[in-house]
Amino acid sequence: MSARSVDVVLLKAGRTKIRYPAEVVSDDGTVLTVRAAWAGGGVRDFGFVRFEPGDVFTEHYRRDRWYSVKEVRAADGTLKGWYCDVTRPAEVRGGEVVVEDLDLDLWVSADRRLVLRLDEDEFAASGLAERDPEAAARAVRALDDLEALARGGGELR
Template identity: 35%
Template sequence: MRFPAEHPLTIVKLDPVGRVVARYPGTIHPAAPGWIAIVADWQLGTVEVGPLRFEPGDRLIEYFSFVEPINAFALFAPDGTFKGWYANVACPAYLEERTLFWRDLYIDIIGAPDGQITVLDEEELEESQLSQRDPEGYACILAARDRLLTALRTRAYPFHLYG
């Protein structure tokens, strides 16, 4: 399904077991083949995650892969200043009608403008006991984390766009 730029969509975030945890509006932004990019405004209060601070009025350009198990959000202050990357290990995104769904898979990674990289939530993955329940799924999550770290360090798409 292809949509023109500026086309409105609803974005739905699912937790690792598939429950809806967030739903918000966005508009389509140009992206590379195999990806969809969405512009969305931060609608929650102030949230600090590692070295990154999300605040009311911030704008995100969110890059979702339809192939790779990752996504990445470029965060900007209201004045346009780039604040950093927030990336997720996730199932590949999918579209249904005018809704984009993505399923978060525990591990998050922050890329600061100064190049510092912070990996978050590895303990949450361990606490899930996925390594015992689904060793193959667990290994896939770790492999996706490693690919995401490499993409950040080498500034592969979409990380070469900002920062």
């Protein structure tokens, strides 16, 4: 696939949470990989990692799994780690890649010593388990799969 731009659209509870431009790196029909600069305004300090202007995200959006993986590098190319979002499978249409955030996240540090499950409280409070039990079960399974992959040294993408 030739280099082109797409808009990444992250939905949460049916609304657009964030939209930003990204450059397509590759698309094999299952995984769309894009590269984008940190789309947040200013510095976002999570305590375990800081996202800041100049950071580069290589993002892998899967059409076959309930997650996406973002490799995060500092402006100088140093790997910070991987931020993994549990989402419904990605939909690529026109000039957009659209994913629905299901609240669960996983952070994996560059050395893989720190593997953190995030936002489980938000997931519980979202009501997804009551509204769509099958989707909730798939989301939990995706988080478990990501954690096993990270702890086992597998490729995060």
